[in-house]
Amino acid sequence: MKIRKAVIPAAGLGTRFLPVTKAVPKELLPIIDRPLLHYVIAEAVEAGVEEVIIVTSPGKESIGDYFRSYPELEQRLADNSDEGNLALVKEASDLARVSFVTQHQALGLGHAVLMAKDAVGDEPFVVVLPDDIIAHSPGAISQMVQVSDRLNAGVIAVEQLPWEVIHNYGVVDGVPESERVHKIRGLVEKPSREEAPSNLSIVGRYILPPQIFQILENTRPGAIGEIQLTDALVEMITAQELYAYRFQGRRFDGGTPMGLLKASLAFGLERADTREDARALLRELQGQED
Ligand code: G1P
Secondary structure (H helix, E strand, O other): OOOOEEEEEOOOOOHHHOOHHHOOOHHHOEEOOEEHHHHHHHHHHHOOOOEEEEEEOOOOOHHHHOOOOOHHHHHHHHHOOOHHHHHHHHHHHHHOEEEEEEOOOOOOHHHHHHOOHHHHOOOOEEEEOOOEEEEOOOOHHHHHHHHHHHHOOEEEEEEEOOHHHHHHOEEEEEEEEEOOEEEEEEEEEOOOOOOOOOOEEEEEEEEEOOOHHHHHHOOOOOHHHOOOHHHHHHHHOOOOOEEEEEOOOEEEEOOOHHHHHHHHHHHHHHOOOOHHHHHHHHHHHHHHOO
């Protein structure tokens, strides 16, 4: 069944990005000239998503501004025949239909996803975490949709990470199904090195059936006292198949200053309109190293 809806949790406090997140929601921090949110929505739209449900929290209303239209600015740009900027102003609102639901209490990722239950309804959907920026064409969600269609089941993105860092992630226990695919037989959220069943860590892309909502309604707080999506998936696999897909592409952790810096450099070196300047800057900075 076609994946028409994406749920984007954007209700977190952004503590790893303080102090800037006192004033700017983490999801609006830019890579060059577009916010993190923009990249993940574009990735979802490329995969066929038509409707985006953003889960925000009180105080993060400015996220909505990014998707508003600005008639006065648009009129002025039109009067000046500034087609380039006019297209940029309209770009976000033209991407997809965007709606918002509010998570009033920070009870965890699973709880944030549950807030989108009514907006999603009775159809499969994709959860996209805007911290995880994945550079690849076709995008990771498009790749996952193909796997989900083939296996007629839910699919979550994973990547192999060094054992030293996997306690920061959800981790899957899987049996190989095909080259990039494992059938999942267990999952653990933020395991210790000893508890981790593998070093296949969950990345923020999940194609899920709507039954996950009933499970989330009954999921109790788990790791770090929060209602975890990973724990709901553990329950789900007792009744339905779920697969882990090692996506093609490079993931950046846009949720940390160093990850965002890396993404900015990588995108700057990749984009046709910034590539030359970015290379020259790197050469210049390297020349200055002592
Ligand atoms: C969340 C998930 C975790 C996953 C990670 C990917 O953790 O709970 O399973 O590995 O996203 O970014 P968080 O980053 O919110 O701690």
